[in-house]
Amino acid sequence: MNPISRYRDLRRAGVLGLNARNACYIMTRNQRRLYPLVDDKIQCKRMLQQRGIAVPVLLDSIRGQYEAGHLDKRLQQLDKFAIKPASGSGGDGIIVIVARRNQRWISAGGSAYSLDDIQFHVSGILNGMYSLGGQPDAAMFETLIEPAEVLKSIAPFGVPDIRVIVYRGIPVMAMMRVPTRMSGGRANLHQGAIGVGVDLVSGVTHAGVMQNHVVELHPDSGASINDFSIPDWPDLLAMAARCQQAIPLGYLGVDIVLDERHGPQVLELNARPGLAIQIANQCGLRKRLQRVDALGEPESMSLEERLACVAKIT
Amino acid sequence: MQMRHWMWLSLLLVVAGVALIIWRVEVYGYPLLPGAEDETWTVQARVRIDPEEGPVKLTLKLPDKTPGLARLREDFISRGFGLDVQDKPDQRSATWSIRRSGSSSTLYYRAQFYRDPENQAFAPVPAYPDVPRLDEPFATAMRSVTDRARQKSADIASFATAIIAEINASAPSEEISLFLNSPEYTGKKTEVAQTLLAAARIPSLQINGLLLVESERQSELTPWLAVHNEQQWLFFDPVTGDEMLPDNLLVWWLGDTPAVTARGAEITSLQWSVRRNLVTSLELAERRADEHDSGLAALSLKQLPLQAQSVYATLLLVPLGALVLVLMRNFIGLRAFGTFMPVLIALAFRETGLLAGLVLFGLVIAVGLILRMYLERLRLLLVPRLAAMVTIVVMLMLLISLFSAALEWEVGLSIGLFPMVILAMVIERMTIVWEERGPGDAMIESAGSAVITVLAYLVMGLDVVRHLVFVFPESLLVVLGLTIACGRYSGYRLTELIRFRELSISQ
Numbered sequence: 001m002n003p004i005s006r007y008r009d010l011r012r013a014g015v016l017g018l019n020a021r022n023a024c025y026i027m028t029r030n031q032r033r034l035y036p037l038v039d040d041k042i043q044c045k046r047m048l049q050q051r052g053i054a055v056p057v058l059l060d061s062i063r064g065q066y067e068a069g070h071l072d073k074r075l076q077q078l079d080k081f082a083i084k085p086a087s088g089s090g091g092d093g094i095i096v097i098v099a100r101r102n103q104r105w106i107s108a109g110g111s112a113y114s115l116d117d118i119q120f121h122v123s124g125i126l127n128g129m130y131s132l133g134g135q136p137d138a139a140m141f142e143t144l145i146e147p148a149e150v151l152k153s154i155a156p157f158g159v160p161d162i163r164v165i166v167y168r169g170i171p172v173m174a175m176m177r178v179p180t181r182m183s184g185g186r187a188n189l190h191q192g193a194i195g196v197g198v199d200l201v202s203g204v205t206h207a208g209v210m211q212n213h214v215v216e217l218h219p220d221s222g223a224s225i226n227d228f229s230i231p232d233w234p235d236l237l238a239m240a241a242r243c244q245q246a247i248p249l250g251y252l253g254v255d256i257v258l259d260e261r262h263g264p265q266v267l268e269l270n271a272r273p274g275l276a277i278q279i280a281n282q283c284g285l286r287k288r289l290q291r292v293d294a295l296g297e298p299e300s301m302s303l304e305e306r307l308a309c310v311a312k313i314t
Numbered sequence: 315m316q317m318r319h320w321m322w323l324s325l326l327l328v329v330a331g332v333a334l335i336i337w338r339v340e341v342y343g344y345p346l347l348p349g350a351e352d353e354t355w356t357v358q359a360r361v362r363i364d365p366e367e368g369p370v371k372l373t374l375k376l377p378d379k380t381p382g383l384a385r386l387r388e389d390f391i392s393r394g395f396g397l398d399v400q401d402k403p404d405q406r407s408a409t410w411s412i413r414r415s416g417s418s419s420t421l422y423y424r425a426q427f428y429r430d431p432e433n434q435a436f437a438p439v440p441a442y443p444d445v446p447r448l449d450e451p452f453a454t455a456m457r458s459v460t461d462r463a464r465q466k467s468a469d470i471a472s473f474a475t476a477i478i479a480e481i482n483a484s485a486p487s488e489e490i491s492l493f494l495n496s497p498e499y500t501g502k503k504t505e506v507a508q509t510l511l512a513a514a515r516i517p518s519l520q521i522n523g524l525l526l527v528e529s530e531r532q533s534e535l536t537p538w539l540a541v542h543n544e545q546q547w548l549f550f551d552p553v554t555g556d557e558m559l560p561d562n563l564l565v566w567w568l569g570d571t572p573a574v575t576a577r578g579a580e581i582t583s584l585q586w587s588v589r590r591n592l593v594t595s596l597e598l599a600e601r602r603a604d605e606h607d608s609g610l611a612a613l614s615l616k617q618l619p620l621q622a623q624s625v626y627a628t629l630l631l632v633p634l635g636a637l638v639l640v641l642m643r644n645f646i647g648l649r650a651f652g653t654f655m656p657v658l659i660a661l662a663f664r665e666t667g668l669l670a671g672l673v674l675f676g677l678v679i680a681v682g683l684i685l686r687m688y689l690e691r692l693r694l695l696l697v698p699r700l701a702a703m704v705t706i707v708v709m710l711m712l713l714i715s716l717f718s719a720a721l722e723w724e725v726g727l728s729i730g731l732f733p734m735v736i737l738a739m740v741i742e743r744m745t746i747v748w749e750e751r752g753p754g755d756a757m758i759e760s761a762g763s764a765v766i767t768v769l770a771y772l773v774m775g776l777d778v779v780r781h782l783v784f785v786f787p788e789s790l791l792v793v794l795g796l797t798i799a800c801g802r803y804s805g806y807r808l809t810e811l812i813r814f815r816e817l818s819i820s821q
Contacts, residue, residue: 007806010818
């Protein structure tokens with residue numbers, strides 16, 4: 001590998017690097033005062049709800065250590081839920097509880113949690129174990145997402161989600177994150193989930209990437225991950241674009257899940273979305289971002305106009 | 315606009331830093347490289363006197379201006395005597411005086427000189443001398459010698475050369491012999507030359523110099539002749555007539571008067587000596603800057619108390635370590651635990667050495683990780699858990715120190731200088747990465763941390779680097795400028811070239 005020619009090739013392919021993402025897009029397009037709104041998932045959920053964007057219901061939240069003591073009463077009614085740190089990143093500190101047997105909660109991975117275990121995990125969250133810089137955090141209990149049945153063919157287990165990068169209000173790239181056994185049912189690429197490129201206009205999947213290698217079949221089920229048509233694709237794009245209106249971050253990652261009963265819901269927003277989406281789509285981001293910039297002032301367009309632009313910039 | 319702004323700022327900082335360094339190197343001779351040494355010479359005049367009755371007053375001529383040499387410092391050692399230094403433009407001198415002096419005493423004058431090619435100052439230009447009024451037959455002799463010399467010469471320099479040659483000829487002419495054999499001029503060839511030059515109204519000075527050559531005990535004075543040719547001083551060897559000035563000839567005093575005059579005492583001995591010293595260039599430059607009392611030039615860490623000096627010698631390296639870190643993270647794309655952890659660990663390694671440091675560090679981390687796994691079972695809250703880890707780390711360090719003391723392995727003792735809080739945080743962070751992202755990620759981050767640590771250690775350990783930041787603290791301006799420039803790098807990181815290889819167009 002010749003680093004200089006590789007560098008030029010990547011440049012020509014319009015690949016966005018971390019330094020360029022930070023310097024040219026995040027620092028110039030994302031106002032710092034908006035970060036807390038997305039970094040705190042509870043606050044973010046509230047903002048999205050105010051805009052009428054569907055989100056998974058917040059069952060309960062705990063901010064003070066003293067509240068953690070009364071956890072048993074709060075959990076009495078709950079059998080299925082996800083515990084999350086409100087300011088967590090990269091999926092760290094999330095426990096998904098799928099059932100209760102006697103006094104034990106069973107996680108998606110099959111482990112049993114006693115009340116003590118859950119209390120310990122919650123106090124770890126409150127102490128900032130998973131938050132940026134170890135700041136005190138809140139623990140949130142969210143309804144469990146039941147992935148839509150149609151997704152089972154491409155994602156046999158775990159909850160897949162769809163990440164859309166929205167730049168200045170216009171969706172520019174999307175991928176589906178499919179959990180695998182290796183990722184422990186989580187939709188995080190660095191833990192071994194498959195990143196599947198999605199055609200932005202049609203919502204049809206093409207080749208996926210797992211641990212930086214191109215894959216065409218799901219490693220656990222053997223089913224093809226190509227040519228899957230994501231249902232309600234235009235609605236998903238509209239939903240992603242509307243998130244930017246709720247929280248006006250110029251460079252935004254929107255994570256959407258498809259729930260069997262409630263349809264598409266925004267799981268969370270990300271002010272610093274990763275760059276692996278380029279590998280999943282086998283396409284650089286930079287040219288699309290530049291085409292959006294060439295539109296002038298896309299922020300002032302109506303939702304319909306913005307969505308009409310999607311076909312133009314891909 | 316914004317683009318330009320950072321470029322100008324970065325450029326300004328780098329230029330300012332480099333300019334300050336160059337200025338101090340050029341003007342004061344601060345050494346760019348460590349270990350550079352310069353010669354200095356300590357010259358000494360030692361006068362012994364036997365006092366008579368009553369007050370004693372003794373005057374010693376002092377060296378002033380010598381082309382090519384500069385004085386660093388001078389000392390007068392004279393117990394009980396009052397001292398007065400006269401700074402007259404043509405002749406410096408020191409006067410020692412005492413009202414009553416019982417026994418014989420010894421007075422010293424000591425001065426230190428260094429080479430300074432820029433300094434070409436010499437005595438002020440004298441007035442044209444009058445033609446000496448001599449009795450016959452000296453007057454006639456003088457005229458015929460100058461006439462002959464004038465015929466053989468084209469200008470003042472060659473005239474002086476001709477005169478000196480005639481005086482020093484193996485078979486001197488009648489006229490010269492007349493001078494040399496007269497009681498007034500016996501053994502004073504330089505004075506004969508001066509008389510003959512004055513006959514042509516050429517100003518001249520007799521130099522009483524000291525050759526800066528280290529001698530066992532005593533040095534002899536070397537006479538030299540300075541002739542002014544209406545533009546500048548020319549120097550002549552009074553024996554050979556060559557026009558030159560040895561670069562190691564120190565001009566002590568001018569004229570034919572004695573160096574020391576005493577009243578109320580008898581001079582029993584007068585001795586000259588020269589000693590050559592080697593000082594570090596840094597020391598020399600600092601003394602020079604000190605003499606000139608230039609605030610910015612004398613800006614030196616050497617002015618701080620010793621303890622503060624050693625603290626800053628270390629602190630000044632941190633920005634460089636941080637720059638290494640920036641390069642590794644933003645240009646290479648290595649991942650590491652914590653932002654500045656590698657730099658702090660590298661600083662600690664300076665005490666232990668690299669290999670021993672890595673071994674000790676690895677040991678503490680490995681044992682700490684095992685104990686941390688055990689702590690996990692106790693379900694401690696975060697802050698108490700971290701506090702417990704700090705305690706455990708301190709105990710581990712103490713144990714290692716005790717063991718190495720028993721084994722008489724001295725390096726092990728210096729583990730006490732490791733930043734224990736950082737160690738505890740590394741263990742904590744490593745555990746979390748291990749559990750959340752798997753051992754693979756933990757290994758990648760550990761390896762990244764180790765590489766940055768080693769590189770930062772190597773850079774901060776370079777003698778040149780340590781010397782530069784210590785002697786030229788303004789080099790931090792350069793570091794800051796470079797760091798700002800690095801902060802605006804928006805190209806790919808080296809690891810991204812691998813990460814995004816599938817997207818490369820030529821694929």
